[in-house]
Amino acid sequence: MKYLKLFSSxxxxxxxxxxxxxxxxxxxxxxxxxxxxxxxxxxxxPENISGQLALNGFTAxxxxxxxxxxxxxxxxxxxxxxxxxxxxxxxxHRLWQLEFQTYAAAGRLSEIVGEGAITYDRQQRRxxxxxxxxxxxxxxxxxxxxxSYLKAYSDGVNAYINSLESGQYPVExxxxxxxxxxxxxxxxxxxxxxxxxxxxxxxxxxxxTNALRIFGEETFNKLYPxxxxxxxxxxxxxxxxxxxxxxxxxxxxxxxxxxxxxxTLPKPNANNGSNNWAISGEKSATGNPMLANDPHLxxxxxxxxxxxxxxxxxxxxxxxxxxxxxxxxxxxxxHIAWGETNATRDLLDWYKIEFKDKERKxxxxxxxxxxxxxxxxxxxxxxxxxxxxxxxxxxxxxxVYDHNFKDDNPLSDYAMKWxxxxxxxxxxxxxxxxxxxxxxxxxxxxxxxxxxxxxxxFASNEGDIALWIQGxxxxxxxxxxxxxxxxxxxxxxxxxxxxxxxNAHTKNPERGFVSSANQHPVDQQYPFYVFNxxxxxxxxxxxxDFFRSKDKFSVEDLKGLQNNTFNLKASELLPxxxxxxxxxxxxxxxxxxxxxxxxxxxxxxxxxVAPSIWSVWWPKIYAKVWDEFDQEDVALDPPFVYQTIYxxxxxxxxxxxxxxxxxxxxxxxxxxxxxFKEAVQDLLKWKSDNGEYNYQKFKGTYVGHLLQGxxxxxxxxxxxxxxxxxxxxxxxxxxxSWRMVVELSNPPVAYGIYPGGQSGxxxxxxxxxxxxxxxxxxxxxxxxxxxxxxxxxxxxxQTIKPSTNE
Amino acid sequence: xxxxxINFLSTFLLALSFSFFLPWWSVMVAALITAAFVPLKKAAVxxxxxxxxxxxxxxxxxxxxxxxxxVLAKKIANLLPLGGSHYALLLVTGVIGGLAAGxxxxxxxxxxxxx
Numbered sequence: 001m002k003y004l005k006l007f008s009s010x011x012x013x014x015x016x017x018x019x020x021x022x023x024x025x026x027x028x029x030x031x032x033x034x035x036x037x038x039x040x041x042x043x044x045x046p047e048n049i050s051g052q053l054a055l056n057g058f059t060a061x062x063x064x065x066x067x068x069x070x071x072x073x074x075x076x077x078x079x080x081x082x083x084x085x086x087x088x089x090x091x092x093h094r095l096w097q098l099e100f101q102t103y104a105a106a107g108r109l110s111e112i113v114g115e116g117a118i119t120y121d122r123q124q125r126r127x128x129x130x131x132x133x134x135x136x137x138x139x140x141x142x143x144x145x146x147x148s149y150l151k152a153y154s155d156g157v158n159a160y161i162n163s164l165e166s167g168q169y170p171v172e173x174x175x176x177x178x179x180x181x182x183x184x185x186x187x188x189x190x191x192x193x194x195x196x197x198x199x200x201x202x203x204x205x206x207x208x209t210n211a212l213r214i215f216g217e218e219t220f221n222k223l224y225p226x227x228x229x230x231x232x233x234x235x236x237x238x239x240x241x242x243x244x245x246x247x248x249x250x251x252x253x254x255x256x257x258x259x260x261x262x263x264t265l266p267k268p269n270a271n272n273g274s275n276n277w278a279i280s281g282e283k284s285a286t287g288n289p290m291l292a293n294d295p296h297l298x299x300x301x302x303x304x305x306x307x308x309x310x311x312x313x314x315x316x317x318x319x320x321x322x323x324x325x326x327x328x329x330x331x332x333x334x335h336i337a338w339g340e341t342n343a344t345r346d347l348l349d350w351y352k353i354e355f356k357d358k359e360r361k362x363x364x365x366x367x368x369x370x371x372x373x374x375x376x377x378x379x380x381x382x383x384x385x386x387x388x389x390x391x392x393x394x395x396x397x398x399x400v401y402d403h404n405f406k407d408d409n410p411l412s413d414y415a416m417k418w419x420x421x422x423x424x425x426x427x428x429x430x431x432x433x434x435x436x437x438x439x440x441x442x443x444x445x446x447x448x449x450x451x452x453x454x455x456x457x458f459a460s461n462e463g464d465i466a467l468w469i470q471g472x473x474x475x476x477x478x479x480x481x482x483x484x485x486x487x488x489x490x491x492x493x494x495x496x497x498x499x500x501x502x503n504a505h506t507k508n509p510e511r512g513f514v515s516s517a518n519q520h521p522v523d524q525q526y527p528f529y530v531f532n533x534x535x536x537x538x539x540x541x542x543x544x545d546f547f548r549s550k551d552k553f554s555v556e557d558l559k560g561l562q563n564n565t566f567n568l569k570a571s572e573l574l575p576x577x578x579x580x581x582x583x584x585x586x587x588x589x590x591x592x593x594x595x596x597x598x599x600x601x602x603x604x605x606x607x608x609v610a611p612s613i614w615s616v617w618w619p620k621i622y623a624k625v626w627d628e629f630d631q632e633d634v635a636l637d638p639p640f641v642y643q644t645i646y647x648x649x650x651x652x653x654x655x656x657x658x659x660x661x662x663x664x665x666x667x668x669x670x671x672x673x674x675x676f677k678e679a680v681q682d683l684l685k686w687k688s689d690n691g692e693y694n695y696q697k698f699k700g701t702y703v704g705h706l707l708q709g710x711x712x713x714x715x716x717x718x719x720x721x722x723x724x725x726x727x728x729x730x731x732x733x734x735x736x737s738w739r740m741v742v743e744l745s746n747p748p749v750a751y752g753i754y755p756g757g758q759s760g761x762x763x764x765x766x767x768x769x770x771x772x773x774x775x776x777x778x779x780x781x782x783x784x785x786x787x788x789x790x791x792x793x794x795x796x797x798q799t800i801k802p803s804t805n806e
Numbered sequence: 807x808x809x810x811x812i813n814f815l816s817t818f819l820l821a822l823s824f825s826f827f828l829p830w831w832s833v834m835v836a837a838l839i840t841a842a843f844v845p846l847k848k849a850a851v852x853x854x855x856x857x858x859x860x861x862x863x864x865x866x867x868x869x870x871x872x873x874x875x876x877v878l879a880k881k882i883a884n885l886l887p888l889g890g891s892h893y894a895l896l897l898v899t900g901v902i903g904g905l906a907a908g909x910x911x912x913x914x915x916x917x918x919x920x921x
Contacts (some may be wrong), residue, residue, distance in 0.1 A: 002919065002920065004917075005916050006913075006916040006917070006920060009913040009916045010913055010916075010917075011907070011913045012909050012912065012913070013834070013838075013909045013910050013912070013913040016905060016906055016909045016910075017831060017834065017906070019831075020830075020831075020902060020906055021831065030902055031830045031831065031902055031903070031906055032829070032830050034863075034895075034898065034899040034903075035833075035863060035868075035899070035902075035903060036863050036866035036867040036870060036899065036904050037825045037826075037829035037830070037866065038829060038830060039830065039899075040878060040879075040882055041866070041867040041870045041871060041879070041899070042870065043878050044870055044874045044876065044877060044878035044879050045870060045873060045874050046873060046874050150860045171878065171882075175885075538828050710885065711884070711885075712881045712882070712884035712885035713881060713885075761878070762877075762878055762881050763874060763878025763879075763881070764875075764877065765875070765877055765879075
């Protein structure tokens with residue numbers, strides 16, 4: 001009896017211990033998680049941002065002033081200490097995000113979340129994300145200065161990690177029950193790859209190949225034109241290209257393989273893009289040049305951006321940093337300001353590979369065979385067996401699709417050629433911009449930049465404005481890379497890169513402004529092939545028309561433009577619908593909703609109902625026009641929105657307007673009516689479930705936590721209008737991730753805000769404190785300190801002293 | 807002082823001192839040791855250490871969270887889910903700690919009666 005009692009109480013104790021100490025499904029190990037001395041209560045504490053600390057590695061004291069937005073203003077005595085401190089401070093406020101993003105980049109999420117992430121991890125590996133980071137690292141290692149700063153940053157991050165007891169780990173580690181690992185310089189390269197994938201890996205080559213095969217060349221060219229009549233390119237049309245002393249590569253005589261594939265990899269968000277512009281002193285209300293930038297990305301908490309001021313006695317820059325990368329990415333210093341928008345062209349292409357035999361050790365190239373190399377990717381899985389995946393590399397790049405991955409056809413293996421695997425020292429560009437003083441410094445800074453290609457906008461207090469489309473671009477032949485290519489034909493290889501000095505650019509154009517919004521870089525006069533399948537056709541025109549609309553612009557005008565919700569897309573289709581759609585069969589309910597959208601002024605504002613109606617109606621029209629593309633077992637992407645609206649309004653009786661599933665032959669007007677009636681049903685259903693469909697409620701804008709959007713750590717139903725095609729490019733969860741407006745007075749005055757907060761800790765009041773102001777279009781005036789002396793905006797100061805006990 | 811109070815205090819103080827260098831399960835160690843040296847009877851075996859740790863954990867958690875307006879506790883109380891109430895989270899925290907201590911105390915008492 002005694003022993004029975006003993007053993008049952010022992011069993012009970014062990015059971016309780018096990019349950020409270022183990023992560024069960026999505027429930028964290030609850031005893032570990034909730035206890036007050038190592039659990040989450042330790043994260044429910046105010047920011048600790050004052051006092052002195054001694055850290056190894058620093059050579060001189062560093063002062064960190066925090067302002068009331070929790071923006072750190074770092075003052076170091078030399079560059080090495082500066083980047084060490086940047087690493088330390090970034091880790092202090094964003095450690096979990098810093099690490100999580102590089103796990104995601106490297107295809108290592110399975111290590112944290114288990115087998116659910118294996119497919120994602122495999123995709124990352126097969127795209128060569130780690131290989132690409134290794135290539136970039138090789139290039140960065142050639143530059144001793146950059147390398148030394150990367151190491152300093154890495155040491156700074158590690159100094160912070162090593163200072164932590166497990167109770168001080170960010171709350172996400174406790175939720176998922178794992179610990180941070182040491183930071184390395186490779187992780188910075190991985191973070192840059194993460195951005196390259198986000199911004200420069202969207203393409204439709206295999207889908208286009210399918211479309212070409214199914215519809216034929218003539219129809220294909222009708223559906224997917226490379227230029228549109230309304231293109232208002234980044235580099236002004238009137239630019240003189242006579243300085244370019246090179247020609248486009250001649251198109252070889254050869255056949256393209258018209259293969260088919262059923263399923264392709266998921267693509268980055270189509271709306272990944274940005275706006276930027278600069279206006280000259282003549283166009284500025286104050287006479288000082290002004291510059292603005294707002295990158296559009298999926299909105300997460302913690303935000304992708306972290307604002308800092310980074311100073312040494314030689315230079316001082318402020319603006320948005322990317323946790324994991326060094327320096328200011330989009331910002332300004334005393335002399336210049338800079339910002340980026342995505343300038344991708346089609347820089348990811350596919351080659352059909354013909355292996356010699358099942359061994360896959362050789363593939364056909366020219367008249368002979370070339371050797372492959374094998375790279376074994378090991379994906380560790382939490383509570384599971386390690387997954388091994390062999391990726392075969394050719395001289396083009398990795399064979400992403402093969403019999404092991406998304407491909408059931410044993411004959412078709414597709415290798416990827418991607419600029420992201422080229423390697424490049426992009427970090428140097430940003431470090432040099434931070435120190436830049438004038439146009440020449442800017443130009444030298446961006447020259448070596450490889451990918452993701454960016455429209456680097458520039459303005460200086462000397463009065464220059466400029467915009468270079470910078471990246472490495474192969475000098476492609478007409479049509480090269482639009483479709484699957486023949487990997488055995490040397491003529492299909494990427495040609496030499498376009499010499500950097502022939503990249504499209506504009507400096508101090510006569511019109512007094514430069515701007516970019518991911519539209520076509522140039523018009524057809526530029527002598528090189530610039531095809532891409534995702535150029536903007538709406539924001540760019542609104543922006544350029546705005547700057548042509550009057551003579552002078554103020555800071556307030558620039559802020560207003562960033563927050564502009566004019567829906568040019570809707571305004572180019574709806575009036576035509578109102579004119580031509582037969583409304584005689586509308587019921588009373590339908591007519592009342594029709595009148596709501598008919599009275600719309602085309603601003604997608606939160607208090608209106610018309611933008612809600614449009615956001616239901618338009619996708620239905622689009623899907624009905626391209627019902628021919630809804631085919632099983634073939635990967636296809638329907639044509640662009642601009643071309644769709646062009647055809648609806650110019651060729652309403654085109655054969656594509658017909659709905660294949662019905663015996664009748666429909667035209668555009670029929671589609672309008674059918675889809676409107678469907679949209680009304682959706683809206684009425686929504687209304688009976690949720691109440692009035694005003695746009696704020698209907699759109700339901702949210703900023704989701706980086707970990708699968710955990711609702712408790714996210715923000716919902718934010719009061720912000722716009723959609724993916726307005727200048728304020730805010731769709732449901734994707735939009736202006738950082739807004740900045742800089743006036744280059746002396747000293748410069750800058751305004752910035754982003755949808756998040758400086759602290760990555762959901763338990764901090766600085767976690768999401770910018771969101772409300774951001775949503776309604778307010779800005780923070782950035783406290784750009786002119787000296788190490790704190791001003792009235794500073795709420796706390798921390799100093800780092802070099803540690804003496806080495 | 808009666809045995810119940812001695813056990814209560816001992817569990818509390820041991821748990822407090824262990825917390826500086828041992829993980830969360832130190833409350834189980836504290837309760838087990840105390841139960842072995844200060845054995846109680848019947849329901850008190852479980853409930854005295856249960857309340858000692860419940861009060862320790864709720865008290866400490868309250869002090870931490872209160873200084874930060876329970877910003878995180880309210881979010882965790884949405885995550886778990888406890889309707890966003892930080893009071894509910896405090897209670898759950900206390901009950902979890904108390905439960906762990908209580909069962910460990912039962913084991914401690916059995917070990918003692920073996921000796």
